[in-house]
Amino acid sequence: MYITSNKVVSLKYKLSNHQSGEKIEETNEENPLVFLYGVGGLIPEFEDNLAGKKVGDSFDFHILASNAYGDHDPEHIAMIPSNVFHDDNGNFDNEMFQVGAMIPMSDSEGNHMQGKIMEVDEENVKMDFNHPLAGTDLHFQGDILDIREATEDELAHGHVHGEHGHQH
Numbered sequence: 001m002y003i004t005s006n007k008v009v010s011l012k013y014k015l016s017n018h019q020s021g022e023k024i025e026e027t028n029e030e031n032p033l034v035f036l037y038g039v040g041g042l043i044p045e046f047e048d049n050l051a052g053k054k055v056g057d058s059f060d061f062h063i064l065a066s067n068a069y070g071d072h073d074p075e076h077i078a079m080i081p082s083n084v085f086h087d088d089n090g091n092f093d094n095e096m097f098q099v100g101a102m103i104p105m106s107d108s109e110g111n112h113m114q115g116k117i118m119e120v121d122e123e124n125v126k127m128d129f130n131h132p133l134a135g136t137d138l139h140f141q142g143d144i145l146d147i148r149e150a151t152e153d154e155l156a157h158g159h160v161h162g163e164h165g166h167q168h
Ligand SMILES: [Zn+2]
Pocket: 153, 154, 157, 159, 160, 161, 166, 168
C-alpha cells in the first residue's frame, strides 16, 4: 500500500532547524505522528514529500520557512505596557515574565495567541507574536511505520480516530 489521499499514515520523524541542525522535536515508534493524508491537515509541502511512499521507506527533506510557518514578520512584534500584566494589587509577576517565556494572550477581537517575551523594562514588555517556527527552514528525517485505509467515520470527520487520534 502506498501513501495516497485518504490513507491513514503513521510515521516517526525528527524535525530540526535546517540551517543550524538544532533538533526541534522528535517522535518515535511508541508515540508516532498519525494523520489522515491528503485532507490538508499538515503543511502541504510536508505531505507532498511523502506521496507514494510505502511502509519501511524513509524520508529526508527540508521545507523553506515561507512554505512552512511563514517568514518572521517584524510587524508581529509589539510593545505592551507592563501595567496590562499587573495583578489586582498592582504587582508584576516577575517569575512568569522572564525573557523567552511564552504567554497566552488574546487580541481585541478575542483571538487567542501566544507571545514570546523578548525584553522587559519598567514601562513595557516587548513581545513577539510570530509563530515560534516562523523564519525557520524545517528539516524532516524519518520513517514510514504504517499505512492503512481510513474508515468511513474517519473520512466523514476528516481526522484519525483511535489510539493516536481523536478519542470519540
Ligand atoms: Zn472524529
